[in-house]
Amino acid sequence: MTLKNRIDSVFTMRVSMIAKRLLTLFLVLHCSIFMSGCGVYSFTGTNLSPDIKTFSVLNFTMGTAGGPSDLPQRLTEELKEYFQRNTSLISQPGGGDLVLEGSITGYDVLAAAPTANDQAGLNRLNVTVQVRYTNAKDETKNFDQSFTYYADFPQDQTLNQNEARLLPTIRENLVQQIFNKSAADW
Structure with a gap:
């Protein structure tokens, strides 16, 4: 070479x-x-600014007649737990960067699925919650909105027979709606 x-x-x-x-x-x-x-994206679908570090869920109140007395407390706790599981935010008793507060404004049993002889084929338990959301970092995200969810039960059964079975599903769906509107901005 x-x-x-x-x-x-x-x-x-x-x-x-x-x-x-x-x-x-x-x-x-x-x-x-x-x-x-x-x-920065999250697998839970949250759309929160990185400068938001804390959240507060103030005790919800019962603003309507009817319904179990522990419904507001359970809704409050389930909202806190959902935020803790699905965000990295730290819960604090008040004054968080995000604040959720509200009242149960509707707890109604309505007739659903009418039959040929004008009787209800199903009864519907309808729960409505008025929620005020405050975002201390971005006031354009604030809202005061009503959320409703329902579950049906047979017309030949009473609410007392079905309430314990229906309420967990109703609360779960209300919590999901509130989370989606506040943290996921859907």
Whole structure:
């Protein structure tokens, strides 16, 4: 092998190594640029600003007749638990960056699914909650809104026979609606 061939071989090897390093650097920079534009996302669908660190759920009240006396307390606790499970926010008794408060404004049994002889085929337990949400970091996100969910039960049974079975589902869905509106901004 001549000196010229050796120099060409060494030169080709060095160019190849430099090209590999440049390609690696390019790929790393390219990926980092694209990933930096993606922002911070959560698998739970929350859409909260990174400067929000705390939340408070004030005790809900019973603003209507009917319903079990522990319904507001259970709703309050389930909201707190849901936020703790699905966000990295820290719960505090009051004055959080996000504050939820409200009242149960409706607890009604209505006739549903009418039959041919004008009787209800089903009864419907309908629960309505008025929620005030305050975002101390972004007042444009504040809202005062009503949320409703219902569950049906057979017309030949009483509410007392079905209440313990229906209320967990109703509370779970109300909590999900409130969370979606406040933290997920849906």
